[in-house]
Amino acid sequence: MSTILSLPDQTTAKLPRKHFLNQEYGLRSWLLTSDHKRIAILYLCSITFFFVIGGVLAGLIRLELLTPASDLLATDTYDKVFSMHGLIMIFFFLLPSVPATIGNFLIPLMIGARDVAFPKINLLSWYLFVTGGMVMLAMMVLGGVDTGWTFTVPLSTHFLNTNVVAAATGVFIAGFSTILTGLNFLVTIHRMRCPGMTWFRLPLFIWGHYATAILQILGTPVLAISLVLIILERTLNIGVFDPTKGGDPLLFQHLFWFYSHPAVYVMILPGMAVMSEVISTFSRKRVFGYTAVAFSSVAIAVFAFFVWEHHMFIMGVSQYSALVFSLLSMLVAVPSAIKVFNWSMTLYKGSITFEAPMLYAFGFIGLFTIGGMTGIMLATLGMDIHLTETYFVVAHFHFVMVGGMLMAYMAGIHFWWPKITGRMYPETMSQVAAMMTFIGFIVTFFPQFILGYLGMPRRYAAYPADFQVLNVFSTAGASVLGIGYLLPMLYLPWSLVYGKIAGDNPWQATGLEWQIQSPPLTENFIEIPIMDHEAYDYDWLANKTRHEVQTVG
Amino acid sequence: MDSQVTATVTQEDEMRATHPPFMKHHFATLSQQRETASMGMWVFLMTEIMFFGGLFCAYLIFRNWYLPAFSAGSNALSVVFGTTMTAILILSSFTMAMAVYSAQMRRKRPLVAFMFITLILGLVFLTIKGVEWHGEYVEHHVPGMDFSIQAFVHPTNPKAVPLAPDMAEKSQLFFSLYFLMTGMHALHMIIGISVLCFLLWKATKNAYTEGHVMPIENFGLYWHFVDIIWIFLFPLLYLISRYR
Amino acid sequence: MTEKINPEYQEEIHVVKPSLYGAILIILLILTALTAGISFIDLGVFNAVIALAIACLKASLVILFFMHMHYSSRLLKMTLGAGLFAFGLLVTLTLSDYVTRAWGRW
Numbered sequence: 001m002s003t004i005l006s007l008p009d010q011t012t013a014k015l016p017r018k019h020f021l022n023q024e025y026g027l028r029s030w031l032l033t034s035d036h037k038r039i040a041i042l043y044l045c046s047i048t049f050f051f052v053i054g055g056v057l058a059g060l061i062r063l064e065l066l067t068p069a070s071d072l073l074a075t076d077t078y079d080k081v082f083s084m085h086g087l088i089m090i091f092f093f094l095l096p097s098v099p100a101t102i103g104n105f106l107i108p109l110m111i112g113a114r115d116v117a118f119p120k121i122n123l124l125s126w127y128l129f130v131t132g133g134m135v136m137l138a139m140m141v142l143g144g145v146d147t148g149w150t151f152t153v154p155l156s157t158h159f160l161n162t163n164v165v166a167a168a169t170g171v172f173i174a175g176f177s178t179i180l181t182g183l184n185f186l187v188t189i190h191r192m193r194c195p196g197m198t199w200f201r202l203p204l205f206i207w208g209h210y211a212t213a214i215l216q217i218l219g220t221p222v223l224a225i226s227l228v229l230i231i232l233e234r235t236l237n238i239g240v241f242d243p244t245k246g247g248d249p250l251l252f253q254h255l256f257w258f259y260s261h262p263a264v265y266v267m268i269l270p271g272m273a274v275m276s277e278v279i280s281t282f283s284r285k286r287v288f289g290y291t292a293v294a295f296s297s298v299a300i301a302v303f304a305f306f307v308w309e310h311h312m313f314i315m316g317v318s319q320y321s322a323l324v325f326s327l328l329s330m331l332v333a334v335p336s337a338i339k340v341f342n343w344s345m346t347l348y349k350g351s352i353t354f355e356a357p358m359l360y361a362f363g364f365i366g367l368f369t370i371g372g373m374t375g376i377m378l379a380t381l382g383m384d385i386h387l388t389e390t391y392f393v394v395a396h397f398h399f400v401m402v403g404g405m406l407m408a409y410m411a412g413i414h415f416w417w418p419k420i421t422g423r424m425y426p427e428t429m430s431q432v433a434a435m436m437t438f439i440g441f442i443v444t445f446f447p448q449f450i451l452g453y454l455g456m457p458r459r460y461a462a463y464p465a466d467f468q469v470l471n472v473f474s475t476a477g478a479s480v481l482g483i484g485y486l487l488p489m490l491y492l493p494w495s496l497v498y499g500k501i502a503g504d505n506p507w508q509a510t511g512l513e514w515q516i517q518s519p520p521l522t523e524n525f526i527e528i529p530i531m532d533h534e535a536y537d538y539d540w541l542a543n544k545t546r547h548e549v550q551t552v553g
Numbered sequence: 554m555d556s557q558v559t560a561t562v563t564q565e566d567e568m569r570a571t572h573p574p575f576m577k578h579h580f581a582t583l584s585q586q587r588e589t590a591s592m593g594m595w596v597f598l599m600t601e602i603m604f605f606g607g608l609f610c611a612y613l614i615f616r617n618w619y620l621p622a623f624s625a626g627s628n629a630l631s632v633v634f635g636t637t638m639t640a641i642l643i644l645s646s647f648t649m650a651m652a653v654y655s656a657q658m659r660r661k662r663p664l665v666a667f668m669f670i671t672l673i674l675g676l677v678f679l680t681i682k683g684v685e686w687h688g689e690y691v692e693h694h695v696p697g698m699d700f701s702i703q704a705f706v707h708p709t710n711p712k713a714v715p716l717a718p719d720m721a722e723k724s725q726l727f728f729s730l731y732f733l734m735t736g737m738h739a740l741h742m743i744i745g746i747s748v749l750c751f752l753l754w755k756a757t758k759n760a761y762t763e764g765h766v767m768p769i770e771n772f773g774l775y776w777h778f779v780d781i782i783w784i785f786l787f788p789l790l791y792l793i794s795r796y797r
Numbered sequence: 798m799t800e801k802i803n804p805e806y807q808e809e810i811h812v813v814k815p816s817l818y819g820a821i822l823i824i825l826l827i828l829t830a831l832t833a834g835i836s837f838i839d840l841g842v843f844n845a846v847i848a849l850a851i852a853c854l855k856a857s858l859v860i861l862f863f864m865h866m867h868y869s870s871r872l873l874k875m876t877l878g879a880g881l882f883a884f885g886l887l888v889t890l891t892l893s894d895y896v897t898r899a900w901g902r903w
Contacts, residue, residue: 115579117589183596190872191589192579218883221600225607236697238729240611246619246723254891255607305886309894318897321890528581587810588870595873599880606884613888614895636833640826643855647822650813650863657812766810770865777864781856787829788848792836796844 004282004353005506007424013501015422019519034119035522040105041420042126043096048489050092050133057085059482062444062475068468070461078461079146080162084136086149087167091174092133094405095263098270099216100129100181102412103209105420107185109513109520110203112194112529117187125180132174139166148459150260153241153252157233164234168227175220175227178266182216185209194512196531200294203511203535204287207294208273211301215262215269218305223259226252250315257308265304268368268400269297271408272339275361278411279343281509282358283350286536289342296335296342303332313384322381329379336372340365355507356430360411363438367403371396374449389459392452398445407437410488417492418502422518425495429487437484443477510541575765587767594771598778601741605782608734612789615730619723620794621716625705626727627793628713629694634685635791638678639783645674646780649773656766661759664769668753671776675746682739686732695732696725731790738786741779748772811868821862828855 007013020037030038060081064072073081104122108115116122139145145167147156156164189210193202229252232238239245241252280287287293309317309325343365352358374396377383387393418424447470452458456467463471505514512529513520533540573583580586616623652667686695693701702721708714716724752772755761761769832851836844861867866874 113579118593119579179600183593183600186596187589187593191585191592214879217596217600218603218880221604222607222887225604229607229611232733238696238733239726240615240729246615246622246726248614250894251611251614251891254894255610258607258887258891305883306890309890317894318900320897320900321894324893325890591869592873592876595876599876599883602880602884603887606887609884610888610891613892617892617895632833632836636829639829643822643825643829646825646859646863647818650818651815654812654815654818657810774864777859781859784855784859785852788832788836788852792832792844792848794844795836796839 002353003355003427004284004351004508005355005424005427006503006508007500007506008503010500013503015501016517016519016521018521019422019517020522021519023522032123034115034123036104036108036116036119036122037420037520037522039122039126040101040103043100043104043129046126046130046133047093047096047101050088051485052489053137054085054089054093055482055485057081057088059478061085062478064461065463065471066468066475068463068465073461075461076146079148079459080144082459083146083148083167084140084144087145087171088136090149090263090267091171092129092136094267094401095174095178096129096181097267097405097409098274098412099185099209099212099266100125102274102409102416103185103212103270104181106416106513107188107206107209108192109516109524110206110511111189111192111197112512112525112531113188113192114524114528116184117192118184121180122184125177125184128173128177128180132170132172132177135166135170135173139163139170142166150256151227151230151252153230153233153249154243157230157241165231168230172224172227175224178216179220182213182220186213186217189213194528194531198531200291201531201533201535202294204276204290204293204297205273207297208269208276211297212266212269212273214298214301215266215304219259219262219266222255223263226255226259229255250312250317253312253315254308257311258305261308261311262301262304264397264400265300267405268336269300271364271405271412272297272336274408274412274415275339275343275364277509277511278357278361278415279346280536281415281507282355282361283347283352284538285346285350286534286538287342288345288348289338290535293339293342296338299335300332303328303335307332307379310379310384313381314388326379326381326384330376333372333376333379336368340369340372354431355414355427356425356434357411357415359431359434359438360407360414363434363441364404364407364411367399367407367438367441371399371401371404374399387452389457390452391448391456391458394458395445395448395452398448403441403445407441410434410437413488413492415507416513417495418506419513419518419520421496421499422502423495423499424502424506425488425499426491429491433484433487433491435484436480436487440477440479440481440484444474444481445477447471447473447477508541508545510536510538515544573764590767590771591774594774598774601778601782605734605737608730608737609785609789612730612734615723615726616789616793619720619726621714622705622720622723623727624794625708625713625716625721626694626724626731627791628795629689629692629704630731630791631685631688632791632795634681635787638681639787641674641678641681642780642783645671645678646777648674649776653766653770653773656756656761656769659762659764661756661762664762665753665756668749668756668769672746672749672753675742675749679739679742679746682735686735689728689732694724694728696729700725700728734786734790738779738782741782745772745776745779749776811865813862813865813868817862821858825855825858 020035030042033039060073061078064070064078064081070078104116142163145162145164147160147162147164151164151168189206229240233241240247241249243249276287276293306328307325309321310329313322374392378387378393378396414425414430451467451470454467456463502518504517507514512531515529516525576583576586580589648667648671652664652671655664655667689695690698692704693699702718702724705716705721705724706718749772752768828851832848835847840847860877866877
């Protein structure tokens with residue numbers, strides 16, 4: 001199979017003598033670092049840890065759902081398992097996945113800066129993340145929480161005696177980590193671009209993270225206040241959510257979803273950002289409709305704030321507002337669709353090769369599109385009455401989050417692995433893992449659309465026996481999916497020692513990060529570059545390579 | 554020998570010329586550093602707007618639903634205290650702005666003086682708030698601590714309209730929001746005062762009178778923001794239907 | 798050699814005159830008294846409107862002059878605008894639910 005991979009001669013290739021991993025040694029140099037690249041790796045390790053925990057919880061869910069009765073887990077244990085699966089996967093894996101690891105590593109490199117705007121605050125973000133995570137783990141050990149990740153009131157405030165306060169505190173702390181990361185990225189992208197790097201020469205990866213930063217900054221504080229109110233309602237009984245005292249439970253949902261809907265775009269926009277880079281590189285073509293994709297990213301960020309009530313259609317909101325929000329929810333799908341069309345047009349007449357990142361990218365395009373379209377189905381008021389709180393919703397968000405976001409994350413990790421570590425991962429193994437992930441995913445989650453449509457409710461440990469066959473399919477798929485995620489966790493560390501030396505630009509990609517050594521120096525650039533060409537300019541790259549060959553010869 | 558010493562001094566001068574000691578290495582120019590820090594503080598203040606925004610949203614909804622209870626609750630607060638506290642904060646904003654001016658003019662004694670006055674005004678504000686809260690406690694207006702609606706069902710003031718018991722119960726919601734919003738505001742004041750103490754100490758050591766005005770400016774932004782929150786809290790909490 | 802302050806340290810920062818600060822202070826204090834005073838006059842629904850309007854005016858003065866927004870770049874003005882816009886969305890769209898719940902009473 002053809003490949004664009006171009007590695008240096010392995011008999012003579014070595015890692016660069018000085019790079020950010022060996023310029024300083026010792027635990028303190030890692031735990032007190034202000035280098036955005038080291039912070040990215042700290043995040044990478046932490047989120048992988050939480051991903052494993054969330055994955056084990058997912059495994060427990062699927063094992064329980066093999067049989068119609070609640071036999072593996074008691075119903076309230078099952079409630080705890082899916083609640084913690086949701087909390088950990090969303091707040092401690094998906095939200096930081098691309099921005100905090102890949103974004104942190106690459107944003108200064110892509111814009112030609114030496115670091116982010118506030119390096120110490122970057123480190124603080126990681127510490128807040130870890131602190132929040134520790135609180136969550138402690139909460140789990142102390143008995144867990146069974147409210148669902150959405151903390152729905154008045155269940156969470158008046159009718160449970162599980163660790164709601166601890167869970168809310170953990171999420172609150174992690175939320176501040178997100179806010180500070182968003183703040184850092186926003187200011188960095190505005191103020192730290194190198195000379196010549198105008199807005200429309202930025203890689204679309206940067207545009208995606210810029211839009212994400214807007215959402216993180218303006219949305220997360222509202223989550224923070226909603227969690228504070230839950231904690232106060234539970235401990236002091238202030239009454240804001242208590243109808244007997246004149247409060248309104250829906251107020252919590254308004255505040256919670258005001259954040260949590262933009263949150264899903266915080267999760268997907270960085271994935272889309274990765275997609276632009278990967279698809280362009282493996283089609284050897286500039287992204288079609290750069291301006292449209294750039295503006296669509298920002299449009300998604302803006303429209304994200306207009307649609308949150310679609311999570312509350314059956315909760316007792318006013319019918320008129322439900323109509324308005326349903327219409328607005330249709331609107332928010334448009335920019336996402338524009339991006340998918342643009343990526344498709346990028347592929348058209350490109351020189352496509354099928355390395356692992358590209359396989360994940362293809363998976364993303366197909367699965368995200370299906371997930372997105374089912375989102376439109378849910379946004380339709382009439383259908384939502386039937387489909388909400390069923391497995392249809394579960395399948396929808398897993399398609400966009402796992403089929404979309406997680407695949408984009410895997411694509412990004414594989415694509416930039418040679419840049420981060422200087423080494424290549426084993427190509428064939430990675431392609432096998434990508435295919436297993438794709439097949440496992442479809443077998444796991446497609447049956448859930450059918451289950452939901454047939455009426456199986458979500459968050460139930462026991463279900464009518466008629467639904468068992470599809471549930472068994474789903475669990476079978478989950479095993480394959482699990483192996484698909486396990487393989488990279490094995491071969492990526494393996495490649496750190498045994499992988500081929502990658503050289504500066506193994507994918508022959510454009511972008512400032514590929515024009516420096518792999519792994520990069522701590523200070524990123526020996527001299528701050530001056531940007532004089534457009535993004536995705538493969539002609540510029542061809543000229544540069546030709547020029548290099550000539551001068552060496 | 555002499556020329557060698559001169560050469561080293563000139564090199565150091567050059568380095569100091571382009572790279573002042575308070576400039577961080579990842580910035581290209583001092584003005585980039587200043588503008589970045591300023592933007593960072595403004596973005597942080599936007600997150601604070603959204604944080605308080607949730608509380609204001611809750612307040613608006615419940616005031617709309619229970620206006621009589623909210624009026625009664627508001628009338629139980631002291632306008633004198635409220636107005637005084639507003640005036641104190643506005644004055645402290647003025648002294649903080651003057652502190653920034655002094656730092657820009659590189660005058661240490663006015664800088665320290667204005668920062669100190671700002672600090673004192675902040676502490677006076679918190680003291681008055683403490684006195685007020687204690688007063689609420691004595692009058693049984695603290696939800697969860699012996700809360701009583703008697704004052705609203707059987708008001709002592711002859712001009713006051715007595716409330717039906719179920720509407721009077723909603724005054725508990727007013728007071729919850731009152732304590733929550735003023736408490737959150739007070740927490741931000743305490744954090745501000747702590748940071749101010751630290752900045753004051755550093756100011757006495759000439760940290761901000763040699764061109765490095767940024768921390769004072771950015772702290773000033775935070776302080777003014779806390780003042781603005783109070784500017785909105787004052788009419789919303791203290792001045793509901795005062796004519797009754 | 799004496800420590801000469803290098804002109805590079807002093808880039809262009811706009812220095813606002815203390816007299817302007819003083820004027821703003823006086824205006825703010827007057828507006829405070831005004832708000833408190835007007836609240837004792839019965840103007841029905843306009844009490845709330847005027848109180849909020851005066852509060853917005855005071856906040857604008859603090860933002861423009863004490864916080865130097867009047868002299869700041871368009872970027873910072875847009876940043877503030879974005880924050881206020883998001884707050885506006887939160888309040889407006891949430892209230893749109895509460896206000897329309899009893900319409901039609903169906």
